[in-house]
Amino acid sequence: MTSAKPRERSVARLAAVQALYQMELAATSLPDVLAEFEVHRFGAEIEGEKYAKAESAFFGDIIEGVVREQRTLDPLVDDALSKGWPLRRVEAILRAILRAGAYELKYRPDVPARVVISEYVDVAAAFLEGEETGMVNAVLDQLARGARHAEFSDSAER
Numbered sequence: 001m002t003s004a005k006p007r008e009r010s011v012a013r014l015a016a017v018q019a020l021y022q023m024e025l026a027a028t029s030l031p032d033v034l035a036e037f038e039v040h041r042f043g044a045e046i047e048g049e050k051y052a053k054a055e056s057a058f059f060g061d062i063i064e065g066v067v068r069e070q071r072t073l074d075p076l077v078d079d080a081l082s083k084g085w086p087l088r089r090v091e092a093i094l095r096a097i098l099r100a101g102a103y104e105l106k107y108r109p110d111v112p113a114r115v116v117i118s119e120y121v122d123v124a125a126a127f128l129e130g131e132e133t134g135m136v137n138a139v140l141d142q143l144a145r146g147a148r149h150a151e152f153s154d155s156a157e158r
Helices: 005-026 030-041 056-080 092-107 113-127 131-147
Strands: none
Touching (some): 005 030
């Protein structure tokens, strides 16, 4: 029997990106967005669509962590982006994806770096098309190799 945990974490990541996006565009507060997702979205039915169950604690950790560590995360992402395209110039949804991925890479060593990269590329594909998903992959890969170089050493890759 397979565990529901990976699926619930995938849903939590997708929801975290949606929540971060909502917080930025609608200036929704952290407590309000956490409550909204917990009470009204996870496992709920909205307009005939059934929302999947998410790992709530993981969702909360990503949101709270990105907000708490944004001053550390943004310069890391800026350095990994192409010169001339600072984080403030990319679309809000892309900023949310990169910040959430950067947070997991830096502060969640319990999650393998390759899993983080793959998951956020999938999240990007849900919202964006073409080059942006490749950019998410490249930026998070660069961040992962800096933050978790041991996971990418020759012996770790075999």
